[in-house]
Amino acid sequence: MRRSDSTRPRPAWSFPEYTPVGVDLGSRAAVAAYDGKQGTDPDADDALLDRLGVTGGSRLVDLACGTGSLVVQAARRRAEAHGVDVSEEMLAFARTRAERAGVAPRWHRAGFLDYAHHGGPADVVTTRSALHQLPDFWKQQALLNAASMLRPGGTFYLWDVIFTFEPAAAETHVQHWIDTAGRAEGEGFTRADFETHIREEFSTHAWIIEGMLERAGLTVVSTSAPTPTHAEFVCLRR
Numbered sequence: 130m131r132r133s134d135s136t137r138p139r140p141a142w143s144f145p146e147y148t149p150v151g152v153d154l155g156s157r158a159a160v161a162a163y164d165g166k167q168g169t170d171p172d173a174d175d176a177l178l179d180r181l182g183v184t185g186g187s188r189l190v191d192l193a194c195g196t197g198s199l200v201v202q203a204a205r206r207r208a209e210a211h212g213v214d215v216s217e218e219m220l221a222f223a224r225t226r227a228e229r230a231g232v233a234p235r236w237h238r239a240g241f242l243d244y245a246h247h248g249g250p251a252d253v254v255t256t257r258s259a260l261h262q263l264p265d266f267w268k269q270q271a272l273l274n275a276a277s278m279l280r281p282g283g284t285f286y287l288w289d290v291i292f293t294f295e296p297a298a299a300e301t302h303v304q305h306w307i308d309t310a311g312r313a314e315g316e317g318f319t320r321a322d323f324e325t326h327i328r329e330e331f332s333t334h335a336w337i338i339e340g341m342l343e344r345a346g347l348t349v350v351s352t353s354a355p356t357p358t359h360a361e362f363v364c365l366r367r
């Protein structure tokens with residue numbers, strides 16, 4: 130499958146970001162199931178866009194946009210909205226969502242590492258529930274790429290499985306997350322999904338992420354961690 134024109138060549142030693150890690154989302158059925166499980170909520174997307182100051186004429190890039198709900202809501206308020214994802218299946222779902230909503234955001238088959246943003250600098254770059262797909266060395270490279278798309282003073286928003294617990298308490302907190310968040314098959318993400326996440330994906334500690342954001346030229350202006358396993362960071366590009 131041909132990738133987006135919005136990609137730049139990467140060296141042979143670059144992380145294979147088009148090879149899925151962890152929970153399998155590699156089919157149309159899996160993508161549709163994912164959209165249901167994660168509880169896509171346009172009202173929550175709108176609330177986030179309000180918080181980030183996205184209005185008509187804003188330029189927003191959502192990295193690893195998945196099924197595209199945030200991008201579609203941004204386009205509905207007439208922002209110039211770009212959705213970027215490595216998965217053709219995710220982008221197909223996102224395109225259909227946009228068509229149904231009567232909007233035409235720009236979709237790019239590209240990754241955190243190889244997405245080359247053309248056009249004017251973004252006012253807002255977001256990424257939700259996805260940076261953990263990269264090991265830490267590559268997260269840093271991805272954050273540098275994200276920061277490079279932003280205008281000075283522009284906003285970077287990160288939400289992910291990020292650990293605010295003390296490293297020595299990892300087993301207790303991870304087990305508690307799996308025990309409380311796992312649902313029965315067909316009713317949402319299962320224990321097995323969360324176990325796979327921890328075992329095969331690359332979630333890391335908040336203090337590591339904070340250092341990476343700073344080194345990417347992003348100043349953290351607010352953080353929130355509703356649970357010991359999830360956190361958001363709002364940053365401004367210096």
Ligand SMILES: C[S@@+](CC[C@H](N)C(=O)[O-])C[C@H]1O[C@@H](n2cnc3c(N)ncnc32)[C@H](O)[C@@H]1O
Binds near residue numbers: 195
């Ligand atoms: C758990 S989903 C989250 C999707 C969406 N952001 C959301 O909040 O629903 C993770 C997404 O990251 C995408 N992805 C994985 N690795 C990526 C990479 N290196 N660059 C861009 N997207 C990536 C996957 O295709 C998938 O759509």
